Every structure is written in structure tokens, then in C-alpha cells.
Amino acid sequence: MNTDVCFLIGGIILFFILINVLLYFYHKNRRALFFRDIKGRNYRSIKNIETNIESYSKIGAKLTYYKAEIVFLDHEIFIIPFNKPILQLIHSPENFPYVSLRFNTSFKEIRNDILEIKGDTGLGNFKITLNFKHKNFDLHSVV
Template identity: 45%
Template sequence: MEGFYFFIGGFILIFIFGNIFIYFLNKNKHKRFFNFIRDRKYDIIRDVETEIEAYSKLGAKISYRKDDVIFLDDEIFIISSNKSIIQLTKSQENFRGIFYKYSYDLKQKVKERLEIKNSNGSIKVYLNLKNTGFDLENYLKKDI
């Protein structure tokens, strides 16, 4: 019976140290990313309500959270404090610290939210930019 408690305690310790390792790994990726773009002009918006719908052959995943969003030319980066950076792009440029990279075909305004999706329907991202002070109309006009 005592071995069972050691097993459970060891499992809990591995879980805790694994989460600490992932946290510091993501912090390091964020630092490398910001060092890579520091000389470029970008807009950062903090605490944006984000809804991400990802579809694959295995199923669907929908996540809601508050993230920081960076707009850099045609690139959009979604940065969560405890997850990897997501890049939404139309280009082939590679950025340091990016784990997920998705191409998109369409950006449009839908009820004060920015909707981003690709033609095959594998990903849809909704960014609620209401009350953030970000000029969504002007941003979308630059894209035309």
C-alpha cells in the first residue's frame, strides 16, 4: 500500500515539474519572438477576447481565452501567457518562437469582431476588438 502512495506522489511531482518546464519553455519562446521583431513596427493589443475554431479529420477544437494580439503587416500573432504563439499569415516568412503557423485567405469585420479564416475551413479565428481602441476599419482598408 505504501508503494501506491509513492507512485501517486511521483506522478503528481512529474506533472508539476512538467508544467513548470512548459511554462518556462513558452516564456523563452515569447522572449525570442519579441527580440526578433523589436526593430519592426507592430501594433500590440492586450487582453483581446479570442475564439479559435480548428477543424481536422479527427474532430474539432474550439477555445475561448483572452490573449495579446500583435499586428505586423499581413501577419497576426496570438500570444497567450501559457501557450505557444500562433501565427496567422499570408506570407512564407518564418519568425522565431512560433509553434503554430496557419495561412489565411480572408479577413473581415463581423459585428465589431475580426474574423480570419482560410478557404479549406480548417481554422476560423474571431478577435473581439470592441473597446480596445484599435481602428479595425483602417486596418482592413490597408489590406485592400
């Protein structure tokens, strides 16, 4: 194999690793700034919640599964996945800095320690399921 081809392949791999490292630190910094911004406010944070996000639009559907930290602040719910943008489920018109995506909620329901939220993204509809089983957390106190 030619050495130029090896250097090209190595450079491409190194480039993708560098992009992932930069994205990791970018999202980690935004997360730290978000928590610094809400520091003086009364919020509840629960880590390692199983999250299922289904979004539907005219173009198609997308399913996403991951574990995330959920923050309840007043009537707002924030989903903070590891190394991904922060999602805000809007109930009031207040904008929070460092939040990348804002979804308008229209329906919330609690069944067997599972919170189901439905709403609109502007491009289509979404359904988010948050599994709070085995977390010893009272969902009725924050929703």
C-alpha cells in the same frame, strides 16, 4: 494505505507539476525571444483579447477559447496566448522564428469590433474570432 502507494501517487503528481512548470518557462522564453526578434520593426500589440479558434478537419472539430495578446506586424497577425505556442496567420511567405503554428488565411472580415479570420491549416480549415470590443483600437488601420 501503503507508504509505497503514497510515494507513487505523490511522485506522479510532482511529475505533472514539474512538466507544467517547464512548459510555462519554455513558452515564456519563446515569447521573450519573439519580441526581441521583432524589436526594431513597427508592430502593434493588444493584450487580453478574447480569442475563439475553431478548427475543422476530416477527423473532427476542436473549439478553443482563451485570452491572448495579438500582435499586428506588417500584414501578419500573431496570436500569443498565455502559456501556449505562438500562432502566426500567414499573409506573406516570411517565416518568423519562435512561431510554432502557421495558418494560411483566405478571408478576413470586421463586424462590430470583432475580427473574423478563415483559412487553411494544411490538415483542415479554421475560423478564428478575435473580440476587440472595449479596447479602443481601430482594426481598419491594421487589417
